[in-house]
Amino acid sequence: MKLVHISDTHLTVPGERMGGLNPHLRLAKALDEVRTQHSDASRIIITGDLTHWGEPKAYLSLVDNLKNLPCPVRLLVGNHDDRAAFLAAFPDYSGNPAGFINYAETIEDTRLIYLDTTQPRTHAGHFCAARRDWLREELNKCTRARLFMHHNPMPLGLPAEDKIALVPEDRIPLAELLNTFRERIDYIHFGHVHAPIHGTWCGIQFASVRSTGNQSIPDLIEQESLQGAPMAPSFSVILVTEEGTTIHEIPFTWEGPVFSTGTAWEDWAKPTAAE
Ligand SMILES: [Fe+2]
Numbered sequence: 001m002k003l004v005h006i007s008d009t010h011l012t013v014p015g016e017r018m019g020g021l022n023p024h025l026r027l028a029k030a031l032d033e034v035r036t037q038h039s040d041a042s043r044i045i046i047t048g049d050l051t052h053w054g055e056p057k058a059y060l061s062l063v064d065n066l067k068n069l070p071c072p073v074r075l076l077v078g079n080h081d082d083r084a085a086f087l088a089a090f091p092d093y094s095g096n097p098a099g100f101i102n103y104a105e106t107i108e109d110t111r112l113i114y115l116d117t118t119q120p121r122t123h124a125g126h127f128c129a130a131r132r133d134w135l136r137e138e139l140n141k142c143t144r145a146r147l148f149m150h151h152n153p154m155p156l157g158l159p160a161e162d163k164i165a166l167v168p169e170d171r172i173p174l175a176e177l178l179n180t181f182r183e184r185i186d187y188i189h190f191g192h193v194h195a196p197i198h199g200t201w202c203g204i205q206f207a208s209v210r211s212t213g214n215q216s217i218p219d220l221i222e223q224e225s226l227q228g229a230p231m232a233p234s235f236s237v238i239l240v241t242e243e244g245t246t247i248h249e250i251p252f253t254w255e256g257p258v259f260s261t262g263t264a265w266e267d268w269a270k271p272t273a274a275e
Contacts, residue, residue: 048078
């Protein structure tokens with residue numbers, strides 16, 4: 001199974017820029033790359049911060065961007081999103097338990113579980129008892145799962161960013177729940193941090209992905225301010241097999257030269273100098 005993981009598209013009202021770049025152009029480029037190189041993907045999963053200011057016109061632009069794709073798209077909301085505006089543009093996502101955008105599906109014996117970790121008017125993540133109960137039921141029903149969410153549920157050693165991770169009062173009971181089911185959870189995937197960060201939490205491997213817009217600079221010292229820059233974006237391609245998981249970062253905006261070479265020993269031999 002191949003999954004495309006895109007995150008933090010931060011769309012604006014078309015014509016408006018975000019952080020000095022055009023987020024619509026960036027998303028269009030990423031999706032063009034998916035169309036040409038990953039038409040065999042089972043799902044494209046966008047883990048939140050779909051828009052930057054939660055505006056209806058930004059969501060309508062996302063509707064347009066997501067046309068003519070090779071596989072179904074699964075959307076999550078992030079701290080920059082507005083649940084009501086999102087649901088107005090994407091009514092198929094309404095009707096989920098307790099008003100949250102939590103849902104799941106099974107592909108090739110793996111339960112893909114999509115979580116809503118947002119709470120209005122805060123950038124920090126929340127995952128209350130009602131959401132944990134829903135997740136427990138999902139995990140009880142399956143033998144193999146993979147979780148997708150917007151916020152990093154664990155602290156990452158980045159003092160400023162950790163202030164807007166999942167809040168401790170929800171992190172601790174979520175960790176208890178995931179520890180119970182760790183044997184059946186293959187991976188946790190999230191966005192929010194605008195950087196590729198990998199590790200383990202509750203004995204489960206995790207991976208984040210860059211934004212298609214601005215990137216964050218991992219700052220292990222700064223206590224208050226988030227550090228960001230318009231560095232090169234990427235999205236992830238996740239390959240899932242019986243043997244494990246492989247994650248590729250795809251640098252979809254590179255326009256410089258590309259060198260091509262064979263794999264035989266002689267193909268990398270030093271050229272013979274001209275006489
Ligand atoms: Fe974001």
